[in-house]
Amino acid sequence: MIPLHPPVLSGENVHRIHWVLGTDRLLAVCHCRAQREFEDPVELWDWLLGHPEDHRPGPAPEPAPASTPQPRHAAFA
Amino acid sequence: MTAFVRDQWYVAAYGREVGRELLGRTVLGEPILLYRTEDGRAVAMAERCVHRRFPLSQAPSRLDGDRVVCGYHGFTYGTDGGCVSVPGQQRIPRTARLKTYPVVEQDSFVWVWIGDREPGDTLPPRAPWMDSPNYTVVSGMEPIDADYGLLVDNLMDLSHETYLHGGYIGTPEVAETPITTEADDTAGIVHVSRHMDDAECPPFYAKSTGIEGRITRWQDIEYHAPCLYLLHSRIAPVGAPGPNPDGSDPHAFHVEVVYGITPSTEKTTYDFWAVARDFALDDQEVSEFLRTNNHTVVMQDVVALNVLQKALDSEKTGYQELSINIDTGGLAARRILARLAQEGAATQARTVAR
Numbered sequence: 025m026i027p028l029h030p031p032v033l034s035g036e037n038v039h040r041i042h043w044v045l046g047t048d049r050l051l052a053v054c055h056c057r058a059q060r061e062f063e064d065p066v067e068l069w070d071w072l073l074g075h076p077e078d079h080r081p082g083p084a085p086e087p088a089p090a091s092t093p094q095p096r097h098a099a100f101a
Numbered sequence: 102m103t104a105f106v107r108d109q110w111y112v113a114a115y116g117r118e119v120g121r122e123l124l125g126r127t128v129l130g131e132p133i134l135l136y137r138t139e140d141g142r143a144v145a146m147a148e149r150c151v152h153r154r155f156p157l158s159q160a161p162s163r164l165d166g167d168r169v170v171c172g173y174h175g176f177t178y179g180t181d182g183g184c185v186s187v188p189g190q191q192r193i194p195r196t197a198r199l200k201t202y203p204v205v206e207q208d209s210f211v212w213v214w215i216g217d218r219e220p221g222d223t224l225p226p227r228a229p230w231m232d233s234p235n236y237t238v239v240s241g242m243e244p245i246d247a248d249y250g251l252l253v254d255n256l257m258d259l260s261h262e263t264y265l266h267g268g269y270i271g272t273p274e275v276a277e278t279p280i281t282t283e284a285d286d287t288a289g290i291v292h293v294s295r296h297m298d299d300a301e302c303p304p305f306y307a308k309s310t311g312i313e314g315r316i317t318r319w320q321d322i323e324y325h326a327p328c329l330y331l332l333h334s335r336i337a338p339v340g341a342p343g344p345n346p347d348g349s350d351p352h353a354f355h356v357e358v359v360y361g362i363t364p365s366t367e368k369t370t371y372d373f374w375a376v377a378r379d380f381a382l383d384d385q386e387v388s389e390f391l392r393t394n395n396h397t398v399v400m401q402d403v404v405a406l407n408v409l410q411k412a413l414d415s416e417k418t419g420y421q422e423l424s425i426n427i428d429t430g431g432l433a434a435r436r437i438l439a440r441l442a443q444e445g446a447a448t449q450a451r452t453v454a455r
Contacts, residue, residue, distance in 0.1 A: 029281035032321070037287040041277030041429050046358055049425055065429045069436060093334055094321075095355060096348025 032094070039072045041065075057082045102367050103250025105129045106327040106438060107445030108216035110205065110225035112281060112361030114375050115240065119143045119211050123169065127159025127365045129215045131254065132315050133202060134158050134301055134330060138167045138180055138279045143215045145202040146182045150174075152197075175432060206413035209231055210373070217452040226325035228356040230377035237382045239392040240359075242374035245403050247410035249327075250435065252372060255402055256360060256429040259320055269398050274300035275319070279426070283432035288443060293322040295432035299339050305394050306336050309387050310354045315339045322430065332358035355379045368410060374399050431449075 029042060040053040049061045052068045057068065058079035062068035113126050114135055124135040125148045130221035132148035134157045145434040150158050150171040155162070159171035168185065169178045176197070177186035202216040205224060209229040214220045230236040245252060255261060262271035274297045280345040283292040297318040306312065318336040337343075337353035361373030376395050413420070424432060 029296070030285065032294065033290060034284045034286075035285040035288050035290075038283055038285045038350075039433070041282040041284075042392045043426055045279055048426065048431060062223070065424050065426060065432055068429070069432055070135065073436065082301050091346065093344045093346045095333070095350040095353065097346045 028041075030094075041068065053082070054079050083089075102173070102248045103253070103364075103435075103438060104362055104446070105410070105440035108214075108218055108443040108448055109327055109441070109445070110212040110214055110220070110223070111328050111363045112210045112371070113145065113212045113213040113363065114145070115242070115373070116206055116209050116211055119225060121164060123162060124318065125156060126371070127369075127370075128213060129364055130366055131215060132156065132198075133213060134169065135167070135211065135213075136164060142180075143204050143206050143211050144180050145204050145211075145423060146178070146180075146233070147199040147201075148229040150176050150178050151184065151199065152187075153215055162178040185282075186340065209238070218448045224393045226329045228329060228331060228357075228359045228375075231359060231375060233377075235382075236357065236377040236379055237433045238375055238377045238390060239388055239395065241392075241399070243372045243374070243403050244365070245370045245372050245397055245406050246368060247364055247370060247406040248368055250438070251406045251409055252360075252362050252402070253324070253327075253330075253434050253438070255406060255435050256332075256362070257291065257322065258427050259293075259295065259322070259332075260427045265401050266398050268304065270303050270305045270392060272303050275320075276427075282429040282433055284437065286437060286440070287327040289437050291322070291324045291430055291433045291437065292327070293320075293324075295320045302336070305391075305398075306356075308394075309378070309391055312336065312338055312354075313440060324430075324434055326434060327364075328329060328362055330360040330362055332360075334358060368414075372399065372403065 037055050042051040050068055051061050051064055052072050053057050053059050054072055054075050056075060056079055059082040060071060111128050113128055119135045120123060120137050126133050133145050134148035135145050137143050150157055153175055155171055155173035157169055157171055161200050167180050175188045176184055178199055179185050181198035183194050183203040185195055203220050205212045207225055208228045231238055260276040263273060263276035278295050279299045281294045299315055300318045302312050302316045317337050317339055321333040323331040325360040334356040336354050341352040357377040359375040363371040365371055376391050
């Protein structure tokens with residue numbers, strides 16, 4: 025599996041959308057860990073914001089790989 | 102149009118613009134007068150005289166010490182907005198008072214609070230590079246004749262760099278590289294990440310950093326709705342070591358691009374732009390190059406958005422758009438702005454009902 029970009033925002037109500045590498049698909053990940061792939065970002069947002077309707081919790085989040093540190097940005101939330 | 106978001110901090114000016122001359126800015130449709138008191142404090146109040154609505158930033162209106170004297174009939178106001186003198190009579194009408202605005206001067210910006218409640222402990226978001234000794238900054242402001250939402254759309258999707266800014270900051274890889282988007286609805290923050298591992302170095306970075314070959318180019322957008330937009334740009338020669346686990350990153354060049362996106366009226370926007378760099382700090386040539394180049398890039402956006410607004414104005418109500426993958430971050434920003442606008446409008450309605 026292609027590794028996903030490590031999370032940056034750390035709030036409890038964060039939605040993540042990964043553009044799946046090598047494809048035209050978007051993987052939406054809700055804050056409840058439910059996941060679903062989409063081809064249309066508008067449908068994707070409707071699904072994300074429709075939480076908890078049709079959201080089934082997905083796998084536990086993988087810890088960010090230690091090999092991809094980010095530069096320190098003082099303003100990051 | 103994109104709804105205004107009240108109960109928020111907005112960039113009204115750079116600190117350097119606010120002095121002993123009267124400055125007028127319109128923010129969220131409210132004309133605001135800015136000046137600095139004799140002891141250096143920035144103040145903001147309504148820019149229209151209560152008498153006949155003469156604009157207080159217009160000559161011959163003037164400062165007399167810390168007081169503002171209207172250039173039309175001489176109504177005079179203190180820093181608290183209270184009228185202290187009217188012509189020809191002793192009695193000053195009770196309602197002769199200008200609305201004042203909370204002000205915070207931070208990171209070289211003068212922020213004003215536009216809202217119906219007090220800001221309390223809420224402070225503007227930070228852009229610490231703007232006045233850090235570890236960075237050199239070039240900056241400016243351009244007015245745009247467009248809804249501020251068009252500028253948010255523009256900045257949240259940098260794939261447009263390839264087409265609108267080709268030869269400056271755009272290269273083919275920007276539009277070709279997938280993005281990751283994160284939206285924190287509670288905090289009102291959108292983060293969009295585009296990491297290019299092996300990309301052409303555009304002239305903007307080749308000439309300022311001296312890198313001649315291909316680069317790794319990271320673009321990390323951090324948008325604090327509604328007003329502050331940060332682009333963390335990391336440039337390094339391909340093959341250079343990445344950041345260290347502690348966040349230090351000595352092998353890369355860092356450019357922090359900062360925008361204050363301030364809605365002025367429904368279809369005009371102040372575009373405060375700045376480029377802060379952590380290299381060639383004292384090199385005037387690099388500063389001049391980045392200033393000229395970035396101004397050109399900003400003007401390419403200004404011209405495009407002015408044209409776009411005119412085109413949208415000629416569309417029938419309910420015109421259709423089409424969004425694709427590159428728009429994920431822009432759509433996140435739109436949804437957060439819509440939610441914040443609704444919350445601000447609800448506070449306003451409650452205030453009016455009292």
